[in-house]
Amino acid sequence: MTPLDLLEALEGYCKEITKDMRLVARVTENSTQAAERPPAVFVGNLPNKESEKKAAPYILLKLLTGKDDNEESVCRVRIICVTFSEDKQENYIQCLNLVTKIKTKLLEDVVIDNRFSCQKPVEFIIYDDDLEVYQIGEIMTIWEMQQVKRDVRKYLT
Incomplete structure (x- = not known):
């Protein structure tokens, strides 16, 4: 199991638990009514720079350390x-x-x-920055993963 496996599992998990949420989304060019939808989920980064303003609401999953x-x-x-x-x-x-x-x-x-096992503490923050029409929150998590089994015997011949 790799960190990427963890992020992909988290991606599916976040999509599943938020699929019924209806959050305000930016109005498309051809519409006059505000749209609502569940958040999109991305691993690592948004697809491109233009997505930063158009993708909200979204969840971004980023590996910090291993x-x-x-x-x-x-x-x-x-x-x-x-x-x-x-x-x-x-x-x-x-956001909260x-x-x-x-x-x-x-x-x-x-x-x-x-x-993958989520360990305590699970920390979170809602940023107080003035980002006009955007709000950012963050959850910091620690995940226990299966250890890689080392077999040094095969090198001791």
Whole structure:
């Protein structure tokens, strides 16, 4: 199991637990009504620079660090949540709801994809930056992964 396996499992997990959410999305060029949809989920980065403004609401999964030693194999992953609304209060509440839903579900389920275990502490923050129509929240997670089994005997002949 690799860090990429973890991120892909998290991608599917986040899509599943947020599929029924209806968050404000930017109005398309041909429409006059505000759209609502679940957040899109991306691994690593958004597809392109233009997506930064058009993709919201979205969840971005980023590997921070990984560590393998004699006792454990862990990865730290940032789950970045971005929402959109021209109403700042609504935007703050949307972002807080999204962060809370993901964080709570991770703490309830503990294990995702029958392979990765979310460890405590799970930390989160809603940024206070003035980003006009965007709100950003972040969840910092630690994941225990299956250790790679080393077999040095095959080299001792």
